[in-house]
Amino acid sequence: AQTVTQSQxxxxxxxxxxxxxxxxYDTSESNYYLFWYxxxxxxxxxxxxxxxxxKQQNATENRFSVNFQKAAKSFSLKISDSQLxxxxxxxxxxxxxxxxxxxxxxxxTRLSVIA
Amino acid sequence: xxxxIQSPRHEVTEMGQEVTLRCKPISGHNSLFWYRxxxxxxxxxxxxxxxxxxxxxxxxxxxxxxxxxxxxxxxTLKIQPSEPRDSAVYFCASSLGWVNSPLHFGNGTxxxxx
Numbered sequence: 001a002q003t004v005t006q007s008q009x010x011x012x013x014x015x016x017x018x019x020x021x022x023x024x025y026d027t028s029e030s031n032y033y034l035f036w037y038x039x040x041x042x043x044x045x046x047x048x049x050x051x052x053x054x055k056q057q058n059a060t061e062n063r064f065s066v067n068f069q070k071a072a073k074s075f076s077l078k079i080s081d082s083q084l085x086x087x088x089x090x091x092x093x094x095x096x097x098x099x100x101x102x103x104x105x106x107x108x109t110r111l112s113v114i115a
Numbered sequence: 116x117x118x119x120i121q122s123p124r125h126e127v128t129e130m131g132q133e134v135t136l137r138c139k140p141i142s143g144h145n146s147l148f149w150y151r152x153x154x155x156x157x158x159x160x161x162x163x164x165x166x167x168x169x170x171x172x173x174x175x176x177x178x179x180x181x182x183x184x185x186x187x188x189x190x191t192l193k194i195q196p197s198e199p200r201d202s203a204v205y206f207c208a209s210s211l212g213w214v215n216s217p218l219h220f221g222n223g224t225x226x227x228x229x
Contacts, residue, residue, distance in 0.1 A: 104160070
């Protein structure tokens with residue numbers, strides 16, 4: 001079975017600074033997908049970024065980027081130029097690349113952006 | 116598209132009562148997932164369906180929990196009888212079921228059992 005571990009329950013960052021959220025996972029699969037979801041106080045789950053395991057290039061979406069280390073089974077999220085609206089729970093998630101399979105989530109990191 | 120629609124948004128009930136949570140997936144999506152979110156356990160998969168057929172219900176905590184998907188546009192999660200430890204946010208999500216298709220979440224139902 002796959003497991004996803006987020007070792008930082010809470011983090012804080014000053015507005016405009018950069019912060020990195022950690023995520024490690026365990027799997028015997030060779031091909032899979034990794035995701036970061038954001039959950040603001042509104043409770044909505046928002047997809048932030050996605051990485052295919054067969055791609056060596058790290059995914060980037062505007063101020064959000066990942067550091068994907070396949071051998072180390074590590075998938076960290078970097079948020080640059082943090083904004084107050086980035087305050088949320090962030091969940092790392094894993095999905096097997098066989099289609100029609102569910103996401104396995106980590107327990108989340110609560111990020112607070114401080115003005 | 117309206118997205119995944121869940122109802123009710125909030126539900127408060129007394130222990131022992133039956134609770135039914137509802138979900139309307141995005142039209143055309145053929146995979147549907149029910150998750151439960153608590154502070155202690157995070158997001159746990161309860162059950163998921165492909166083409167209205169339950170594929171894996173190993174996450175359903177007890178026989179008190181049941182889920183149905185009578186057609187492609189509707190699913191229910193029922194708890195009977197409910198207990199205080201069932202208090203959580205319950206999310207429904209849907210996807211196209213392809214390898215690359217992302218999961219779309221509803222806004223969740225916050226259930227409080229007193």
